[in-house]
Amino acid sequence: MNSDQVVTRFAPSPTGYLHIGGARTALFNWLFARGRGGKFLLRIEDTDRARSTPEATAAILKGMDWLGLDHDGEVISQFDRADRHAEVAHEMLASGHAYKCFATQDEIQAFRDAAKAEGKSTLYQSPWRDAAADTHPNAPYVVRLKAPREGATVIKDAVQGDVTIRNDQLDDMICLRSDGTPTYMLAVVVDDHDMGVTHAIRGDDHLNNAARQMLVYQAMGWDVPIWAHIPLIHGPDGKKLSKRHGALGVEEYQALGYPAQAMRNYLARLGWSHGDDEFFSDAQALEWFDLKGIGKSPARFDFKKLDNLSGQHMAAMDDADVLAGYEAFRNVTGEDMLHPQKRELLSAAMYVLKTSAKTFPQLTEKARFVLADRPLECDEKAQKALDEVSRSILKELTPQLQNVSWDRNTLEAILNGLAEAHGLKFGKLAAPLRAALAGRAVTPSVFDMMLVLGPDETIARLKDAST
Ligand code: GLU
Secondary structure (H helix, E strand, C coil), X not given: CCXXXXXXXXXCCCCCCCEHHHHHHHHHHHHHHHCCXXXXXXXXXXXXXXXXXXXXXXXXXXXXXXXXXXXXXXXXXXXXXXXXXXXXXXXXXXXXXXXXXXXCHHHHHHHHHHHHHCCCCCCCCCCCCCCCHHHCCCCCCEEEECCXXXXXXXXXXXXXXXXXXXXXXXXXXXXXXXXCCECHHHHHHHHHHHCXXXXXXXXXXXXXXXXXXXXXXXXXXXXXXXEEEECCEEXXXXXXXXXXXXXXXXXXXXXXXXXXXXHHHHHHHCCEXXXXXXXXXXXXXXXXXXXXXXXXXXXXXXXXXXXXXXXXXXXXXXXXXXXXXXXXXXXXXXXXXXXXXXXXXXXXXXXXXXXXXXXXXXXXXXXXXXXXXXXXXXXXXXXXXXXXXXXXXXXXHHHHCCCCCCCHHHHHHHHHHHHHXXXXXXXXXXXXXXXXXXXXXXXXCHHHHHHHHHHHHXXXXXXXXXX
């Protein structure tokens, strides 16, 4: 491995769906690595056996797949590496950086009660810290890290700056439990070291852990990765993002019909900025993303902004990409696969659809004139537009459309002529046409619909509506 190659990782705990905050963490790590020709690794932190499920791991992988956050190499299971974690604990024992603690739960509790009564810190101080090996009983023990009791531990954080934690606030943390299983705090450090992680971007809820983890690095004489602890995401009201703010899981956003590239753009802007740029492409994000641009205060989730960016992405995407995204959306929402003929029509209509829809459900609505089959069902508003007068005008129009050159200019001339002959504004004529062609009052322009549908289908629908 190239010694200056960037290696990042995403290390989710598989206890539920891929949370939007987790997705942002993954994206930041992905952007940072991929923008620098580095590696982006995925480690599933499944040491908590009671809470970790294969379904949750599958949901995380699915969410990352949808967002296009591809990782290098195999998915690493933290649980599978337990032997290696234990090995490191024993190395620290051998080097004197850790010790065996034989204290029982009752003893620890008694220590705490006494400390509390005396108004002292209740952080446990084990009497076994400096005990000679020949005083050790033949009893179960945990392995504790010998943390310095004086001075301070300074975390050099790329987002928060230097964060100083007094060592008297850190206890001798347990690295190996009495049943020989490693603790999470040890496992994270060993894994990050063994995986060659150079930069760990993660939620600032892990900042306190970083001080303890730092001691393990020091005990092992390992390089500490560059940490970047990012503020959590808040809801629009400034409170920690929760279910009452709306969707939390990434798959919910997929089901709401946001294209993945819009989601990437929006998530990148949640807590990171590049000047005033709001709308940008993946290529730009990869080029621009850096740790300096990450803000220190929590970003607020804003659905309006997401919608807005989504609309811009939809419009900027290639027609084929919108279609592919739309088909994937139909698939996750359980809708039927598109009939090849419909697919073709949709593809022909995409140039107009993509500029008027911010999300895939909106696109479905705009694409009704393509997706619906004859005879079209009209909604109430469309029904109203098809009154008797309008129907007779459509009846008059139908023969005029026979055997004409089917292009925008010709169609405009015919429809304008008809409107004029009846002393109508074009809008008055457009309403029944929208109803006839789409069964709706709000549609793409009548010319676009006619051009996409072609003469036969257009005339057939006008006949359906006027007879
Ligand atoms: N598994 C932790 C979490 O899901 C992440 C730990 C880390 O990134 O170091 O919050």
